[in-house]
Amino acid sequence: MTKPTVTIVGAGLAGSEAAWQLANRGFTVHLYEMRPKKTTEAHQTDKFAELVCSNSLGARSVDRAMGLLKEELRRLGSLIIEAADASALPAGGALAVGREEFSDYVTQAISQHRNIHVIREEVTDIPQGPAIIATGPLTSPALAERIRELAGQDYLYFYDALAPIVTLESIKMPPCWRQSRYDRDSGETGGDYINCPMNEEEYRAFVQALREAERIELRQFERDDERFFEACLPVEVLAMRGEDALAFGPMRPVGLRDPRTGKRPFAVVQLRQDNLAGTLYNLVGFQTNIRWPEQKRIFRLIPGLEEAEFVRLGQMHRNTFINAPVLLRPTLQWHDRDDLFFAGQIIGTEGYVGSTAGGMLAGVNMARLLSGQEPLVMPRETMMGALFWYVTHAEPKEFQPMKANFGLLPPLQPRVRRKRERYRKYAERALAALEEWMAKHGIQPAQLMTDH
Ligand SMILES: Cc1cc2nc3c(=O)[nH]c(=O)nc-3n(C[C@H](O)[C@H](O)[C@H](O)COP(=O)(O)OP(=O)(O)OC[C@H]3O[C@@H](n4cnc5c(N)ncnc54)[C@H](O)[C@@H]3O)c2cc1C
Structure with a gap:
């Protein structure tokens, strides 16, 4: 019996990975890519899996979240990781790649695969029949409109305004304390927000540091789009608007009392829980374009x-x-359509490797679905499983894309205090869980290009 054909939209990191997984499992894939006929604001070439900015896929070591994510993908037979390993450059602890060689490798593997038919066209509607949508952060406007209609008006977003996230265990209490403004707490946490107080002198020094901070240059298409800023002002722009703008904005101290003094502080930075496990907190209202090393310092x-x-x-x-x-199940299936999957950055998994991971699971699960098997949820102890669990279970009202990080993993039992040791144990547990999951469900790593 001939196997069904799968439509994949977008030959970026996620779409190429999904195509490879399905094609190696014997399915015919129609892979639609709109470039070069129509391009995005960031892509420069007509190649598949083009890296639009940095040429680094993050840390190599499995004791780092990004390294662990890559190792999990490597064990599952990822084409993208194979291409990265084959085009690696000397870059210390990071897996940086020769950008051209990397995309050439993927383009060649995909174009030469006998089960993959590449169609260079823009898709402007949600495909009928088995389909994976992997059109990325710069999805073409026509398709984005169709997705918006399918999802509902309020469930498709066009901009990230990400505030930094810190681990709970690295926050010092006191001086910070738990309390919601006017004590309007859910009653579950002993204070839903964590408050970091500032006196006037600390506040003025902080505002000065924000004003002087080095910023990331916006790209032209971002500068041209006024909605980008109107929706959500960066904290450093607020600081420039007036000495007290932050103290009357996201850092206003109203409804709060510092338990050490019994008084309202001059200003407050509020932190809000960011994951269900309560191990991560975001700095409320602190979306910013300040350069990353500067952010840490400030x-x-x-x-x-x-x-x-x-x-x-x-x-x-x-x-x-x-x-x-x-909108999505943790299998990456659409909530009310079994044969429609979404993968890549469009589901909120941030970055090259996180996007690849989505392509991997969508490919594996589509193959299972079409073979009459249940699509799978990955174990939450794995970095992939934790990431997919996060994006499908986060608080919908606050949802923002997320990069792989150890804070998403379930805590170790018993807890391990030393960070290095803890990260090593997370990695050991994740890889053991992945191997067990693969064995239990008969998941074989896809054939690599080097095996062909
Ligand atoms: C400006 C910018 C800079 C970034 N910098 C980094 C960085 O430094 N490091 C990092 O890890 N991540 C970065 N990212 C995020 C990065 O884009 C993603 O990590 C990754 O490329 C997403 O993979 P993807 O497969 O989901 O999407 P993409 O890799 O973008 O692939 C989507 C593909 O779909 C195609 N497509 C879109 N619409 C249609 C359509 N209607 N029909 C047919 N084809 C279509 C596109 O042409 C594209 O080839 C950046 C993103 C942007 C926008």
Whole structure:
């Protein structure tokens, strides 16, 4: 019996990976890519899996979240990781790649695969029949409109305005304390927000540091689009608007009392829980375009955050993504259509490797679905499973894209205090869980290009 054909839209990191996984499992893939006929604001070539900015895929070591994510993908037979390993450059602890060689490798593997038919056309409607949508952060406007109709008006977004996230255990309490404004707490946490107080002198020094901070240059298409800024002002822009703008804005201290003094502080930075496990907190209203090393330096001036461990730094950029907690299952299937999957950055998994991971799971699960098997949820102890769990279970109202990080993993039992040791144990547990999951469900790593 001939196997069904799968439509994949977008030959970026996620779409190429999904195509490879399905084609190697014997399915015919129609892979649609609109470049070069129509291009995005960031892509420069007509190649597949083009890296639009940095040429680094993050840390190599499995004791780092990004390294672990890559190792999991490597064990599953990822084409993207194979291409990265084959085009690696000397870059210390990071896996940086020769950008051209990397995309050439993927383009060649995909174009030469006998089960993959590449169609260079823009897709402007949601495909009928088995389909994976992997059109990325710069999804073409026509398709984005169709996705918006499918998702509902409020569930497709065009911009990221990410505030930094820190681990709970790196926040010093006191001086920080738990309390919601006017004590309007859910009653579950002993205070839903963590507050970092500042006196006037600390506040003025902090505002000065924000004003002098080095910023990331916005791209032309982001500068041209006024909505980008109107929606959500970066914290450093607020600081420039007036000495007290922050003290009357996101740092207003109203409804709060510092338990050490019994008084309202001059200003407050509020932190809000960011994951269900309660191990991560974001700095409320602190979306920013400040350069990453500068962010660490400046945000560590906040009392109580002197030793903060940042799992994500703030950023603002153009990014099309759906509200995955409402719209997707952790198998990456659409909530009310079994044979429609979404993968890549459009589901809120930030970055090259996170996007690749989505392509991997969507490919594996589509193959299972079409073979009469249940699509799978990955174990939450794996970095991939933790990331997919996060994007499909985060608080829908606050949902923002997320990079792989150890704060998403379930805590170790018993807890391990030393960070290096803890990260090593997370990695050991994740890889053991992945191997067990693969064995239990008969998941074989896809054939690599070098095997062909
Ligand atoms: C300006 C910018 C800078 C970034 N910098 C970094 C960085 O330094 N490091 C990092 O890890 N991540 C970065 N990212 C995020 C990065 O884009 C993603 O990590 C990754 O490329 C997403 O992979 P993807 O497969 O989801 O999407 P993409 O790799 O973007 O692939 C999507 C593909 O779909 C195609 N497409 C879109 N619409 C259609 C359509 N209607 N029909 C047919 N084809 C279509 C596009 O042409 C594209 O080839 C950046 C993103 C942007 C926008």
